[in-house]
Amino acid sequence: MEEQYITFYLDDEEYGIEINKIREIIGYRRFTRVPGVKDIVKGMVNLRGVIFPIFDLRLKFNLPPKEYNKFSVIFVVEIAGRVMGIIVDTTSDVISLSPEEILPTPRLSPSIRTEYIKAVAQQGDRLIILLDLERILDEKELEELDATA
Amino acid sequence: MEQDELLQIYFSEAEELLQTMEHSLMTLESEPQNESVINEVFRAMHTMKSSSAMVGFTQLSEHAHLLENLMERIRSKQVSITQNLVSFLLENHDLIKSAVENAAQGKPDVGLDAFPAMAEKVRRFLGLAAEQEEGRVTAPITTSISSVPKKSSKGSYYEINMRFRKDIFQIGQDPLMLLYELGDLAEIISVETDLSSLPPFLEMDPYQLYLTWRLLIKTDRPLATIEKVFVFVQEDELNQISIRDVSSHFRDGVDTRMANKPLGEILIDQKLVSEQEIQEALTQQKRVGEALLEKGKISPDELDKIVDLQEKSRTVLRKSTVRVDTDKLDQLANMVEEMTIQLARISAILGDLPPDVTRKLGSEPDSLNRIGREVQEQVMRLRMFPIEGTFQRFQRMARDLAREQHKQIKVVLGGGDTELDKDVIEHINDPLTHIIRNCIDHGIEAPDERKQSGKSPEGIINLNAYQQEGKIYIEISDDGRGIDAEAVRQKAIERGLIKESDQPSPEEIYKFLFIPGFSTAKKVSSISGRGVGMDVVQNNIQQLGGTIAIFSEKGKGTTFVIKLPLTLAVIDGMYVGVGADIFVIPLLTVLSTAALKEGNLKTIEGKGEVVRLGDSYVPLIHLDRILGIERRQTDTEPLVVFVSSEKRILGLGVDEILDHQQVVIKNLEKNFRKISGIAGGAIMPDGSVALVLDVYGLDHLFFGRNRVHELVH
Numbered sequence: 001m002e003e004q005y006i007t008f009y010l011d012d013e014e015y016g017i018e019i020n021k022i023r024e025i026i027g028y029r030r031f032t033r034v035p036g037v038k039d040i041v042k043g044m045v046n047l048r049g050v051i052f053p054i055f056d057l058r059l060k061f062n063l064p065p066k067e068y069n070k071f072s073v074i075f076v077v078e079i080a081g082r083v084m085g086i087i088v089d090t091t092s093d094v095i096s097l098s099p100e101e102i103l104p105t106p107r108l109s110p111s112i113r114t115e116y117i118k119a120v121a122q123q124g125d126r127l128i129i130l131l132d133l134e135r136i137l138d139e140k141e142l143e144e145l146d147a148t149a
Numbered sequence: 150m151e152q153d154e155l156l157q158i159y160f161s162e163a164e165e166l167l168q169t170m171e172h173s174l175m176t177l178e179s180e181p182q183n184e185s186v187i188n189e190v191f192r193a194m195h196t197m198k199s200s201s202a203m204v205g206f207t208q209l210s211e212h213a214h215l216l217e218n219l220m221e222r223i224r225s226k227q228v229s230i231t232q233n234l235v236s237f238l239l240e241n242h243d244l245i246k247s248a249v250e251n252a253a254q255g256k257p258d259v260g261l262d263a264f265p266a267m268a269e270k271v272r273r274f275l276g277l278a279a280e281q282e283e284g285r286v287t288a289p290i291t292t293s294i295s296s297v298p299k300k301s302s303k304g305s306y307y308e309i310n311m312r313f314r315k316d317i318f319q320i321g322q323d324p325l326m327l328l329y330e331l332g333d334l335a336e337i338i339s340v341e342t343d344l345s346s347l348p349p350f351l352e353m354d355p356y357q358l359y360l361t362w363r364l365l366i367k368t369d370r371p372l373a374t375i376e377k378v379f380v381f382v383q384e385d386e387l388n389q390i391s392i393r394d395v396s397s398h399f400r401d402g403v404d405t406r407m408a409n410k411p412l413g414e415i416l417i418d419q420k421l422v423s424e425q426e427i428q429e430a431l432t433q434q435k436r437v438g439e440a441l442l443e444k445g446k447i448s449p450d451e452l453d454k455i456v457d458l459q460e461k462s463r464t465v466l467r468k469s470t471v472r473v474d475t476d477k478l479d480q481l482a483n484m485v486e487e488m489t490i491q492l493a494r495i496s497a498i499l500g501d502l503p504p505d506v507t508r509k510l511g512s513e514p515d516s517l518n519r520i521g522r523e524v525q526e527q528v529m530r531l532r533m534f535p536i537e538g539t540f541q542r543f544q545r546m547a548r549d550l551a552r553e554q555h556k557q558i559k560v561v562l563g564g565g566d567t568e569l570d571k572d573v574i575e576h577i578n579d580p581l582t583h584i585i586r587n588c589i590d591h592g593i594e595a596p597d598e599r600k601q602s603g604k605s606p607e608g609i610i611n612l613n614a615y616q617q618e619g620k621i622y623i624e625i626s627d628d629g630r631g632i633d634a635e636a637v638r639q640k641a642i643e644r645g646l647i648k649e650s651d652q653p654s655p656e657e658i659y660k661f662l663f664i665p666g667f668s669t670a671k672k673v674s675s676i677s678g679r680g681v682g683m684d685v686v687q688n689n690i691q692q693l694g695g696t697i698a699i700f701s702e703k704g705k706g707t708t709f710v711i712k713l714p715l716t717l718a719v720i721d722g723m724y725v726g727v728g729a730d731i732f733v734i735p736l737l738t739v740l741s742t743a744a745l746k747e748g749n750l751k752t753i754e755g756k757g758e759v760v761r762l763g764d765s766y767v768p769l770i771h772l773d774r775i776l777g778i779e780r781r782q783t784d785t786e787p788l789v790v791f792v793s794s795e796k797r798i799l800g801l802g803v804d805e806i807l808d809h810q811q812v813v814i815k816n817l818e819k820n821f822r823k824i825s826g827i828a829g830g831a832i833m834p835d836g837s838v839a840l841v842l843d844v845y846g847l848d849h850l851f852f853g854r855n856r857v858h859e860l861v862h
Contacts, residue, residue, distance in 0.1 A: 032819075032838040033730060035776035036825055044817065044830055044838045049483025050840055052820040083820045093348040 002096040005121075007128055008073065008088040010058050011066075016121060016128045019094060021077050028072040028087070045085060047076065054085040060116070060136065095128070097121050102130070104110055153543060156321070159204045162578070163249045166193045166200075170242050174235055176547040181230035190238070192685060197245065199586075203546050205321030207381050208264055209248050215271045216241055222275065241267060255326065283859075308395045309333075312361040314387035319356060319545065322382060328364075330378045335368030365395070398757060473502040478532050478571070485528045486813070489521040490836040519597075519740065529813065534574050536614045536623070537565030542578075543585050547610060551588045557596050557607040558589060558843060564614035569621060576693050577623070580686040582691040584709050585610065587683075592629030592707050603627065616735075617845050625631070632701040634658045640667065659699040663687040705786055714816060722831060722841060724807035725790060728778040733812055733831050733841040740791040742806055744770075747824050749789075762791055770851050771802040772842075776826065780804065794848035799828035801847070814841050826850045 005016035006025075024047075031043025031054055040059045044051050054074060058065060066089065074085040102119045120134040170193045173186045180186065198213035216238070221631030244267055251339045308407075309331075315322055331337060341363040348359065368375065375392060382388040417767040496514050499507065544560045571575070583788035591598075600606055613624045634655050641647045641661045661667055665684040689696045695713035722733035743749070749761040750769070759766035769789065789800040812831035817824060828843035 030837050032830070032840060033842065034821075034824055034827070035778065035780070041821075044821070044840075046830075046836055046838050048487040049815075049832065050820070051815050051817065051832070053817075081521045 002098050004094055004096050005128070005130065006075070006094055007092040008075070009090055009092060010061065010088060011065055012030065013063075014092060014126060014128045015057075015088075015140045016095070016097075017075065017077075017133060018130075021079075021133050022075050023078055023149075024076040025091065026074045026076060026085075028068050028070065037109070042087060043073070050083055052076070052083040052085055054087050055136075056087050057136070079135055095123065097123070097128075154538060156204055157237070158538075158542070158578075159200055160249065160253050162200055163197065166197050166248050167242060167249065169193045170197075171239070174239050174242065177230060178232065178235045181235075182222075187220065187224055187230075191217065191764060193218055199582060203542070203549070205381075206248075206252055207384070209245060209252070212241075212245065212264055212268060212271075213622055215268055215275070216400075219271055219274055226785065228274065234274070237270070241271070242672070255329075273737060295701070304336075304367045305372075305394055305396045306338075307372070307375060308393045309364040309366065309375075310361070310389070310391045310393075311364070312389040312765050314385060315357045315359070317358050317382075320385075320549075324358065324360075324362070327378055327382070328362075330658065331364065331366060331375070334370055334374060334378065335366040338365040340364050446640070478528075478718070482528050482532060482813075485521075485525045486832060487836075489518075489525050490832070490834065492518050492521045493834055494836075532571050533568040534571055534573065535566045536569050536577075537562070539574055539578055539581065540565050540612050540614070543581060543612060546582070547589055550586065551593075553669070554589065556589065556593055558593055558610060559607050560610045560612060562612050567616060567621065568615040569614075569713075570664065573621070573693055576689055577713070580689040580697075580711070581625065583683070583686045585612075588625065588627040588629065588707065592627040592631075594630050598630075616737075621713040623711040623713065624708060625711075626706060628706040631703040631705055631707055632659060632662075632699070633703060634701075637661055655701070659701065662699065663697075680825055721809060722812040723790070723809045724805040724839065725772075725788075725801075726805040726807055727772045727776070727803050729779055729832070730776075730778055731807065731839045733839050734790060734792065734801070735828070735841065735844065736809055738792040738794070738844045740793055742788060742790050745787040745789045745800075745802060761788055762800065765789065767798045767800050768851070769800040769802055770847060773802070773804075775847065775851055792844045794844045797848070799848060800852075801842075801844075812839075812841065814815055 004019040006019050007014050007016045008021060009015070026047060029045055031045055033043045034053070038059075040055050040057075042054045042056050044053055056065075068087065071090045072087055073089075073091050074087050076083065076085050078084075082120060101123055102121050105117050105119055116132055116136045118130045121128040121130055173189045173193070176183065176186050177190070194213050198210050198217055201207075201210035201213060210826070219228065219238075223230060227276075228234070233547040239248075243603075244263055246596055248264070291568075311324060313322075314320075316418065317324065322645065328337070328340070343361040343363070344359075346359050346361075347353070353359070366375070372392065372394065376383075379388075379390045379392075383390050397430040412579055496518055499510060499514050502510075540562045544562065547558050547560045588610050591611070594602070594604075596606035599608065609628050611626045613622075615622050637658050638647070638651075638653070641658070642649055644667065645663075646661060646664070662683045663686075667684070687697055690711055690713070693713055695711055697712075698710045699707065700710065701707040721736035723739055725732050725734055725735050743760075745760065751759050751761075751766060753759060758769040758771075760769040772778070788803050788806055790803055790806065792799050792801055814831055816829045817827065824840075826849075828841045828846040829845070830838045831841050833839050
């Protein structure tokens with residue numbers, strides 16, 4: 001059974017998120033910074049009266065920060081009843097992956113955190129890192145975000 | 150609070166309760182062992198009983214009380230559930246439902262003849278003899294039946310004198326309803342209204358009843374039926390109702406006494422009062438005036454028609470309010486908010502168009518914006534209600550209960566204008582009712598007992614609401630006897646919850662009160678003390694995402710603190726700029742603003758800063774520092790906003806003060822989490838988010854890691 005993913009880039013790396021996890025994709029908009037939270041939380045935005053936080057996964061994956069530009073895109077997702085935004089460099093496209101194309105997460109060096117990675121997919125030359133959204137932004141993570149605690 | 154409003158609340162509540170009841174009973178039919186469903190029916194009956202009593206529908210309340218007893222038996226497994234029992238309970242549900250519907254149409258529930266028979270059946274289920282419980286209601290009827298002199302086909306004439314307590318309207322009774330009731334049972338030959346105790350117009354309290362009536366009716370129904378009309382008002386000794394058989398004065402339907410005193414004369418008598426006064430009286434009591442005019446000129450058929458019409462219009466009036474899913478309201482509110490933001494953006498774009506185009510547009514964009522704002526305001530108002538109405542409801546309840554228990558109780562309200570989400574208001578009523586009942590039943594002592602312990606004979610219940618730390622707080626406190634922690638502990642031991650040797654702290658002990666079925670009340674009163682109580686209260690509050698805590702001191706009183714999330718609240722906010730960011734300070738906390746000049750500033754031990762406010766110095770919190778924001782590099786002088794954080798006055802250092810405006814606070818926890826010092830987010834006119842500062846939280850944030858306050862004080 002094929003599954004559809006939306007892929008996006010962070011620097012040169014291509015990542016994928018299951019398409020049914022994504023509520024909406026919106027353009028970059030100004031964030032309101034929130035005091036006392038970790039850097040991964042870029043701030044709060046309003047979308048049709050709903051206020052939600054924006055996360056920058058670059059910081060989660062230890063990639064260097066980058067200025068946002070007109071290509072920056074926000075994926076609006078809903079995890080455990082919470083609406084959240086993930087800001088990425090650019091969307092790439094929507095791909096269908098067959099089970100054969102999805103490979104188990106390879107063993108990486110211990111310094112790389114793999115718990116957010118569900119699997120890796122290979123399509124021709126492309127290597128797509130499939131993310132486990134629930135893990136990336138689960139409640140424990142949110143608590144950890146509290147830098148003041 | 151208007152009686153109407155009270156009734157509206159009651160009717161919507163009753164509708165819901167009846168729905169719950171029906172649904173649960175249906176479930177019970179297929180799952181007779183389901184205890185949670187049994188409890189649900191029990192609670193619905195319990196609430197039905199108390200709400201009905203509160204609005205004065207005594208018969209309904211009494212019936213619900215009986216059913217509650219029955220449910221109690223079922224709950225304690227003394228009566229087992231059979232198909233027959235469920236059908237019977239459904240029958241009772243239907244009866245109550247029709248009574249409520251009748252009441253909604255303005256007929257008093259008194260008219261429902263089916264109740265006594267049904268009550269009889271309930272008692273049979275309960276295994277009680279009829280006299281055991283309701284002798285009070287049945288006794289006067291039986292005695293009066295024996296005193297009915299005759300039932301001639303011509304009918305008897307009765308003279309009825311009615312004098313009601315002055316505040317009858319506030320109890321939810323209306324003498325006019327009794328008149329209508331009588332009109333259905335008998336031919337009303339005359340109504341004399343005594344206006345003599347009517348005060349001058351300016352001194353008149355429209356909620357008071359100044360009138361008394363004398364009626365002459367003709368009927369072929371037994372006296373008992375007529376007496377039944379007054380059953381509920383007669384219970385109250387402040388109401389004086391006398392019914393006299395005056396048939397002997399009548400010959401061929403003519404009142405012989407009228408020979409000396411014709412009916413018209415009474416009216417003329419009344420005209421001896423100045424015409425202006427009569428005019429005013431008539432405008433105040435218009436319906437009574439109409440009744441006066443109709444007297445004798447209208448047949449019972451025609452009267453029926455008018456009553457019918459009124460009933461219909463009442464039904465229509467009631468149906469014109471609709472209950473809407475709050476989710477829909479939320480969506481609507483969000484969409485409208487977004488619409489006004491889009492409108493503002495369009496206006497900005499339009500402003501950049503060439504003059505010839507803008508000229509063509511004229512004032513159209515402006516009016517569109519104005520309409521947008523108005524729509525937004527209206528939508529906002531749909532959701533938010535001040536808690537005052539709910540509070541006042543309890544003032545009424547407390548007064549009645551106090552009277553019933555011969556206690557003196559004053560209810561002091563505070564923070565009634567605190568606006569709460571509709572959802573919260575709807576659901577907070579039940580728990581508050583229970584808590585306040587608790588205060589009255591178990592908290593406040595009888596006047597004598599209070600005097601003995603050196604207190605004023607009048608007990609005080611404080612109801613207070615306020616907003617703090619991004620939460621709504623509701624506090625209910627009484628100055629009564631407090632909770633006897635030892636008695637609770639003993640009960641807990643009795644129930645096997647703790648061991649004899651255990652010595653839990655008072656806080657832990659009070660928590661036992663939230664355990665289902667836990668009650669220390671010594672007797673079962675009609676009000677509370679059944680163990681349906683604090684567990685339900687806690688349940689309801691938790692469902693709202695809130696918490697409840699009990700604080701008590703033996704002999705001094707008890708305080709219940711309910712903390713509720715701020716799902717949607719409107720506040721007046723002051724926009725301030727700090728660095729590149731904009732924050733909203735709740736205007737309620739703002740005392741004043743000033744320039745932050747060198748001369749006003751002092752440092753303590755080279756670290757803590759204080760700023761002068763009048764004759765004293767208050768701690769200064771630089772918002773940029775505490776919130777970790779880079780200050781703006783400008784020539785503008787920094788400013789200070791003095792705020793009150795409940796604990797103390799603080800100076801907040803900001804870069805600029807922008808504007809004040811009403812803002813909707815949205816909580817950030819819904820999609821994110823609580824942020825120290827921030828009450829929530831508000832949406833700015835350009836669609837971006839501004840954070841609303843929580844002054845109390847800032848105080849905590851600041852003093853939590855700074856000891857400057859000890860140096861200041």
